Amino acid sequence: MQNIEQRSDKHESTFNNIIKFKSLLENQVYKKIAYILLLLFSVFLPNIVNNMYYMGIINYMILYAILCMGLNLILGYTGLLSLGHAAFYGLGGYTTAILITRYDFGFLPCLILSGIIALLFGILLGLPTRKVRGDYFCLLTIAFGEIFRLVAQAWIDFTNGAMGIVGIPIPQIFGWSIRTETDFYYLGLILLTFTFITLSLLVNSKFGRAFIAIREDELAASVMGINTAVYKIIVFGIGCFYAGLAGSYLAVYQTTITPSNFRLEESCLMIIMVIVGGMGSLLAPIAGVVVMTIATEYFRDIAEYRMLIIGVIMVTVLLFRPQGIFGTSAFKS
Amino acid sequence: MFFDVLLIGIMVGAIYTLVTIGYSMVYSILKLMNFAHGDVYIFGTFICYTLLEKYNIHPLLAILVAATLGGILASIVEIVAYRRLRSEQHRMISMITALGAAYVIQNSNELQWGNQVLSFPPILNAQTLHIFGLAVPVTQILILIIAVGLIVLFTLFLKYHPYGKAILCVSEDIPTASLMGIPINKTITMVYFIGGMLGVVGGILYSTSYSAVSLAMGFRGTIIAFTAAVIGGIGSLGGALVGGMFLGICENFIGVYVSSSYRDPITFLLLIIILLVKPTGIMGAVEQSKV
Numbered sequence: 001m002q003n004i005e006q007r008s009d010k011h012e013s014t015f016n017n018i019i020k021f022k023s024l025l026e027n028q029v030y031k032k033i034a035y036i037l038l039l040l041f042s043v044f045l046p047n048i049v050n051n052m053y054y055m056g057i058i059n060y061m062i063l064y065a066i067l068c069m070g071l072n073l074i075l076g077y078t079g080l081l082s083l084g085h086a087a088f089y090g091l092g093g094y095t096t097a098i099l100i101t102r103y104d105f106g107f108l109p110c111l112i113l114s115g116i117i118a119l120l121f122g123i124l125l126g127l128p129t130r131k132v133r134g135d136y137f138c139l140l141t142i143a144f145g146e147i148f149r150l151v152a153q154a155w156i157d158f159t160n161g162a163m164g165i166v167g168i169p170i171p172q173i174f175g176w177s178i179r180t181e182t183d184f185y186y187l188g189l190i191l192l193t194f195t196f197i198t199l200s201l202l203v204n205s206k207f208g209r210a211f212i213a214i215r216e217d218e219l220a221a222s223v224m225g226i227n228t229a230v231y232k233i234i235v236f237g238i239g240c241f242y243a244g245l246a247g248s249y250l251a252v253y254q255t256t257i258t259p260s261n262f263r264l265e266e267s268c269l270m271i272i273m274v275i276v277g278g279m280g281s282l283l284a285p286i287a288g289v290v291v292m293t294i295a296t297e298y299f300r301d302i303a304e305y306r307m308l309i310i311g312v313i314m315v316t317v318l319l320f321r322p323q324g325i326f327g328t329s330a331f332k333s
Numbered sequence: 334m335f336f337d338v339l340l341i342g343i344m345v346g347a348i349y350t351l352v353t354i355g356y357s358m359v360y361s362i363l364k365l366m367n368f369a370h371g372d373v374y375i376f377g378t379f380i381c382y383t384l385l386e387k388y389n390i391h392p393l394l395a396i397l398v399a400a401t402l403g404g405i406l407a408s409i410v411e412i413v414a415y416r417r418l419r420s421e422q423h424r425m426i427s428m429i430t431a432l433g434a435a436y437v438i439q440n441s442n443e444l445q446w447g448n449q450v451l452s453f454p455p456i457l458n459a460q461t462l463h464i465f466g467l468a469v470p471v472t473q474i475l476i477l478i479i480a481v482g483l484i485v486l487f488t489l490f491l492k493y494h495p496y497g498k499a500i501l502c503v504s505e506d507i508p509t510a511s512l513m514g515i516p517i518n519k520t521i522t523m524v525y526f527i528g529g530m531l532g533v534v535g536g537i538l539y540s541t542s543y544s545a546v547s548l549a550m551g552f553r554g555t556i557i558a559f560t561a562a563v564i565g566g567i568g569s570l571g572g573a574l575v576g577g578m579f580l581g582i583c584e585n586f587i588g589v590y591v592s593s594s595y596r597d598p599i600t601f602l603l604l605i606i607i608l609l610v611k612p613t614g615i616m617g618a619v620e621q622s623k624v
Contacts, residue, residue, distance in 0.1 A: 081428070128605075132612045135366060139563050140608060142556060143601040150601075154594040264552070268432055275429050308440035314433030315414050318426055 042189055046182045055181035059253065061293050062188035063246055066195050068273045068285040070242030073199060075271070076279035077208075078235045079215045080129065083267045084141030087148035088118040088240040090262030092247025094152065097165040097257045107171030107178075111248045118244025119237045126236035130229045145264055152259040164258030171252040184253050191249060195242055199282055202238070211235050215280070272310070276317050338589050339582065344473045344542065346581025347480035349561050351535030353573040354487060355407075355528020356558035360567050362504040362524060363419065368431040369410050370532060371554030372438040377403030377533025378453075378540050378550075379446045385454045392456035396537055400530040407529025408522045410434045416518065435555070443548055450547040453540040476538045483534060487527070488570055500524055532558075560604050566613055 049055055071085050092114035099105040099113065125144050129137055152159045159165070171178050171187075178187050202208050211231050213221040222228045251257050269292070277288025295313060299306050356370045381399035384390045390398075414434045418427040455472070491497035502510040503520045511517045536554065540546040557580065565576025583603060588596040 128609055132608050135360075135364070136563060136608055136612060138366070139559055140605055143560070143604050146556070147598045147601045150595075150598045154592075154598070264556075272429065272432070275426075304444055305440065307436045308444075311433040311436030311440065314436070315430045318430045318433070319414075319417055 039193070046185055052181050055185060057293060057297055059181060059184050059188055061289055062185070062192050063249055063253070064270070064273060064289045064293065065286050066188075066192055066242055066246040066249070067270050068277070068289055069192075069195050069199060069282065070239040070246070071270050072239075072274050072279060072282070072285045073202075073242075074236055074239035075274055076281070076285075077203065077211050077215055078232050080232065080236060081135075081138045081271075082141045082236070082239070083138055083264065083271065084125070084143075084145030084148075085240075085243055085270050086262040086264065086266040087145040088122055088243035089247040089250070089266070090148055090152065090259070091118045091121055092244030093251040093257045093261065094159060094165070094247075095244070096248040096251040097168050098158075100168055100171075100251075101165060106173075107252060108173055111245060114248035115241045115244040118247070119241040122237035122240025122243075123233055125240075126233035129232045129236065141267075142264065145262075145267055149259050149262055149264075152262070159259070162259060164256055164261075165251075166256045168251055168255045168257070178252070188249060191245055195245070196282065203282065207231075272314055276314065334589075338585050340469065340473060342582035342585035343578065344477050344480075344581070345539075345585060346578035347477050347484070348535045348539045348542070348577075349557055349581050350484055350574050350577030351480050351531050351538070352554055353558045353561040353565075353577045354484070354570065355524075355530075355532045356555075357562040357565075357567055357569070357573045358500070358504070358524050359528055360562060361569075362500075362507075362521060363415070363427075365415065366428050366431060366559065367528075368428070368435040368555055369407075369414075369438055370528070370558055371551040371556070372435050372442065373403055373407045373410065373529050374532035374536035374554055375546070375548065375551035376406055376438060376442055377529070378536035378546050379442060381533075381537050382446075382451060382453055382540070382546055385456065396456075396534065399537065400533045403533035404526040404530040406438070407525040407532075410438070411522055411525040416521075435552070439548065439551060442551070446548070448548045450545050453544050453546045455544060456537075456541055472542060476542055480535070480538060483531060484570075484574065487531065491570070496520075496523065560600075564604060564607055 045058070046055065049058065067085065067089060071082065074080050074082050074085075095114040095117050096107075096110040099110045100107070105113075125141065128140055132140060153162050155161070173187075176183075178184055203212075210221070210226045213224065213226060214228050214231055218228055250261065254261075273288040273292045274285045275288065276291055277286060278284035292310070292313075295310060296306065299309050352370075352374060356367060359365060359367050359370075377399045380402050381395050384395040384398060385392065414430045415427050418430060489497075491501060499510070499515045499520050500523070502513065502515055503517060503524075507517060510520075532554070536546075536550070539550070561576035561580045562573060563576070564579055565572030565574065580600065584596060584600055587599045591599060
């Protein structure tokens with residue numbers, strides 16, 4: 001009995017410390033200063049990192065950060081498990097690639113259209129959430145992802161099949177032609193900042209509180225008068241919008257795009273990044289992105305063991321810290 | 334032509350059913366999507382391949398050894414990666430460790446056997462029978478008999494054997510079953526063991542009928558099992574049978590009559606349509622949520 005009390009005391013004190021730490025972080029002034037410092041650091045980062053190889057890795061981190069922040073909105077804020085996120089990423093990528101190479105569109109309209117097309121398909125796939133629940137919805141997203149990839153592979157006239165679309169030209173925005181790794185870094189940074197600002201505005205709005213309520217307790221939320229079905233569909237669509245943007249970025253950054261960029265493994269990787277980082281907090285997935293990208297790069301020399309090591313990382317992180325590295329709270333059932 | 338396609342469809346369906354049973358049982362007990370299922374079955378198939386090619390062991394013995402090893406691997410995955418998390422608040426957590434376990438097994442398989450397609454030795458009689466003017470390969474018939482036999486055997490096991498009844502009890506309600514004195518951990522490990530074994534046998538039969546085995550078949554197997562289980566209605570043996578058969582037959586008809594490169598997309602489209610029309614699957618009962 002005493003033992004139990006002692007343990008609960010210990011828990012309480014750690015809990016209090018966490019609360020104190022959190023309230024310090026939640027202080028608006030500190031938060032703003034931290035964000036401004038972070039942004040300044042990001043702007044001057046290319047001056048510190050002169051190595052193009054490292055810049056390339058950082059660019060991929062930014063790309064995945066955008067994807068994972070969008071996915072986190074779906075996963076961490078509504079509790080829908082989507083294993084088809086790569087399809088929306090791919091929709092964005094193919095939209096940009098096809099419009100730029102065949103119809104001479106500028107990059108900016110392509111970027112916006114990519115986002116919008118991903119959004120529309122997201123809403124379309126989100127519609128079944130009204131009827132199909134939980135794991136079945138997860139299967140739907142897997143099916144959609146596979147359909148997208150297989151059609152992209154088989155529809156040779158339109159997508160050029162497994163060869164993919166090559167030779168995507170250098171993008172230009174208002175006369176700024178984006179060529180070097182550093183240019184792409186700044187483009188990515190602009191997109192990432194856009195993602196973060198829009199998402200934090202969304203999460204802190206009335207709308208955001210509604211879908212947090214849905215995550216905490218769907219039934220209670222619906223009793224409170226929240227139209228849970230509509231909210232879920234919209235949130236799913238918005239998460240996909242960012243995937244479309246990331247896909248567009250990928251198309252111009254890689255200058256080629258193939259169906260194998262958007263395999264199921266890619267969706268799994270995004271989910272892993274979000275979960276390792278921690279769900280349900282806006283910036284936590286970035287920690288997952290950084291950890292997983294560095295792990296992938298670090299183990300490049302022993303590439304044949306890569307998935308094994310990543311698998312072991314996943315299992316151990318979740319066995320001992322189910323809420324992720326920086327996650328605030330684990331999921332409720 | 335029509336009957337040939339139908340026959341092959343039924344055979345593939347029976348194999349899919351074998352692979353699906355283990356998956357569906359695990360799902361109905363733990364509500365866990367076992368992503369490692371396909372990789373376990375491909376592991377067993379590779380083991381069987383090695384035993385046959387390198388050591389020239391009698392096919393029956395090879396199948397038995399491979400199935401047992403597959404079952405053991407599935408149990409190990411359960412004990413290491415899932416057991417600790419069973420009481421975890423959200424199922425998503427154990428789903429991710431399942432994915433991690435799948436990666437580990439897949440990568441280990443790749444290290445051992447590589448990722449190219451290997452030709453699987455024929456282990457069954459390769460003659461062709463002529464019945465009513467139809468050319469029927471004996472292999473197909475034997476595979477069908479083995480698959481259906483195992484399905485029937487497993488059904489009888491569940492219905493009449495005490496251990497089988499224990500599995501059904503646990504899938505109904507874990508806390509109540511443990512109050513009745515059923516050892517939960519052992520029963521769940523047993524489900525994984527049997528599921529792994531059946532999956533391996535399904536994998537070996539599949540590899541024999543296409544005389545090929547490759548790493549990529551593993552993840553596809555997981556998706557096939559999940560799809561078939563959901564189409565039929567998850568958790569029931571009848572559902573696994575209906576789902577597996579439906580998938581096998583549809584796949585073959587689409588592959589032959591429509592287009593082979595659009596075979597998988599159309600199958601998945603069918604799945605989406607079925608889920609929209611009947612979200613619980615063809616044979617599934619409506620799940621009631623407790624408030």
